[in-house]
Amino acid sequence: MTGDLLELAQARLPELLDDLERLVRCESPSADLAAIARSADVVAAVGERRVGLRPGRRVVDGCSHLSFRFGAGPVRVLLLAHHDTVWPIGSLTRHPWANHDGVIRGPGTVDMKAGLAMGVHALALLAGRGVDLAGACLLVTGDEEIGSPTSRRLIEQHARSARGCLVLEGAAPNGALKTGRKGTSWYRIEIAGRAAHAGGEPEKGINAAVELAHLILTVAELGRPAAGTTVTPTVASAGTTTNTVPAAAELQVDVRARTAAEQQRVHAAMQALTPTVPGAGLTVHGGINRPPMEPSGAAELFGTAVRLAQRENLGPLDQRSVGGGSDGNFTAALGVPTLDGLGAVGGGAHAADEHVLVDALAPRTALLAALVDELLGR
Template structure:
C-alpha cells in the first residue's frame, strides 16, 4: 500500500475543538447522544460517509465499516467531566499545550482516528467503532466491541498514550463491586441497642476489603464511593460501598472475587449483599507485542523517534478485544497527560506524527504483510 498522506494539523485541531466543546459525561445519556451527533458529523466530514448509529440501553455508539474489516480502530466519545466543566476549563491552546475537558481521554484520539483513516489511499478493510460508555465500564457496548473484534486480525486502540508517549502493551484487568449492608434502624438516643448499625458493619467490611489487595502482585482493592444512614438520630439500617479492583492476571481477579463473596458480617443481625464482579480481563503483553514491533518498524520508516512501551493500571476497551482473542495495541492516541484531572492536556507538537504513525500502521496491517506477528498475538478466550 502506498504511504498515507500527511495529516493536516489545522484541520485536526478544528475537529478536536468541535469534539471537546460538546460535553459528554457518560451518565448523561442525552449529552452522550448529542456528542454522538457531533462525532458523526466530524467523522462524516473527514471520511465522506455517515456512520451507523447503534443505540443500546439508551447509549449512543457509532460504527464505520469500509468493506469487510480486517483491522478495527477503537475509541470512545464519552468523558468523565460533568456538564458545565467547559465554563471553568474551556478549550484552549497556549505554548503548544491543548486543554479542555476530555481532550486527552480521549477526544483527540477520536479526531486522530478520523484523520489517520482519511489519509489512507485505500480504506478497504478498516472498521472504526466509537462507543459512548467506556468511562463507566462499557456495560452496553461490551458485546458490540467483542463482536467487532473477533473477526479481524488486529485492533488499534486510540486511547491516550502512557507517560512520554509510550504505547500501552499491558493493562490491568478491572472488577467492580458494590457491597450493601442491611442492619436494623433504631433511635440513636433512646434505644440504640435495639438497632444493628449498618455503617459500623460497613466499617468492618471496608477494612476487610482493603486487606484483600496484594501490592507484591500489583493487585489493588480500593473501597471508593460509600453511603449510609438517613438522619442524625437514627441507627443506620443500610449502608453501601463501591469497590474498585485492579489486577495483572485473571488468577488474581478470581482470587479477589472469591474472597469478597466469602466475607461474613461482623455484627450479629447484619446482612451483606455483594453485586458486580469481573468487568475487564487483563490485557497481557502477548496480545500486544507483535503489533508493537510492527509499530516500531513503521515509526522507523517514517523517521519518527523509537517507540517505548508501558504497562498501566487503567483498563480500556482494549482489554475486551484482547480477551476476545484479537491482537490489540493500545495507547496510540494523543500524547499528553492529566487524564481525569484538572491539568488534562495534549501536546500539540505530537499530534501529526502520532496520527501519521496510526495511518502507517493501518496501511501496513491492511497489506497482510504481518501474518506471523498477528498470529503470535492471537489467543482464544
C-alpha cells in the first residue's frame, strides 16, 4: 500500500466534515451523563455508517463508552479517542460550529471530535481498500476530560495485547506528534479549624484560612522546575462570614511530573503534610491519576510514522513532549508503544478560539490509515 492514501483521504474529506459537524453539534460535557449518552448514540451511528460495524457499548457508573472492535481475536492496534468535552451545554450558542476559510471552529473540535472522526474515516478508508481489519479497535470513552475514572480499566483491558496504541488527541503546536506527556496527580486538602467570633473572642478560634495560607506556600515549594515538576495550588476557599473565624477551608492542587520517581516524591510529600496552626487538622484526598508517558516508549513508533509519512508524501513530522495528560499515559504505562497527537492540527483546546485546520485533516487521516495497516502487519 503506497502512494495513494492521501488521495483517498482527500476524497473522503466532505464526508469527514459532515460527520465532524454532527459530532460537535451534539454537546457532551463530561459530567452530564445524559448528554454523554446522547453523544454515544451519535458516535455509534457515525461509526456504524462508515465502517459497517455496530460498536459494543459499555456503561460504567452511568458513563457511556464505545468499542468498535474488528474480529474476535485480541486487539493488535488500538485507536484511542474520547467523545466528552470540557464545554457545558449551551456553549454552541456562544461558540457556534463554523467552517470558514479553511478553519473549523466550535467546542470540542480539536479536543477531540476531529480526531475521532479521523479515526473512523481512516478505518473506513482501509476497509474500502479491502484491508482485513481483524485486530483493530477504535475505543471511544466518555470521561477522559475528568481523569477517566470509569474508563481506565476498559482502556487497559483493550491495550494489553496491542502492538501499538494510536491516540487521536489533537497535535502539539505546529502539528508535532506527542511522544511524551507528564504524569498527572490531583489532590483536595480539607482543613479543619474552629469557629469563633472574629471581634469578640478570636483567640478561641482555630483559623482555617491562616492554615490555608501556610499550606499554599508549602505545597508550591514542592515543585522542581528544573526536573519539569509543577505543583500548582489551584482552587482555594475558606470561611463563611466576615465576622467569624473560619472553621474550615479547602485547597485543590494540580501536579505534573515527567517521571514516575518525581510523581511518587510529590505524592509522598502530600501525604506527609502537617498543619502549621496549632490545633488545625488536615485531610488529604486524591493522588496519582495518570502515570507519565515517557518519550522512550514512543521512539520506535514515531520512527515508523516518519517512514510512512515519507512513503505516502505526507510531509515531515516533528515530535514534542507536553505537560497535559491523556489516556495514552495509561497505555504507555503498560509498556504498549504509544503515539499521541495523531488527531487534528489546530489549537485553542478548552478555550474560546478552539479550532481545526482543514488542510491537515486528509494528510493526518492518511497517516493514521498507514499506521493501522503497518501495525496489523497485513
